[in-house]
Amino acid sequence: MTSPAPTLRPGDQLASTACATRVVVVRARADGNPVLTCGGNPMVPATGAPPAPTTSAAPVTLLGKRYVDADGTFELLCTSAGAGELACDGIPMTLKAAKPLPASD
Known part of the structure; x- marks a missing residue:
């Protein structure tokens, strides 16, 4: 029997396995735990993440940029660029x- 995934909260760090x-996590939903993926693979807590695979592909996820879901209710800040595309619940x-x-005078 597996336990449910913990609810994501602002400040949580995640890593891609791809x-x-x-x-x-900058902003999280109050209504539940979204399924986050990068490059089609689920994201895992950064503390126990395996070493990132090396790739020569151009980064798709850019360092220092913020990414939001379709509703604007979930927001992530990229701390390390990578070749995978971020998705929330498959979108x-x-x-x-x-x-x-604001305009200045």
């Missing part, structure tokens, strides 16, 4: 756009 991508996550600054 590439070198590592992320930190690709999108790059979060910067908020425009």
Whole structure:
């Protein structure tokens, strides 16, 4: 019998098993635990993650960028770039756009 996956909270660090991508949860859903994948493989807690496979592919997940799900209720910050695409519940996550600054006089 397997125990259910722990609920993700802001500050949790996750790692990909498919590439070198590592992320930190910035905003999490209150209603449950989404299924996060990178490159089609589930993401795991960064503390027990196996070493990232080496690849020469161009990064798809960019260092320092924020990614959000389709509803904008779940947000990740990329702390290590990788070749895999982030997805939440099977739907690709999108790059979060910067908020425009107010005009100055």
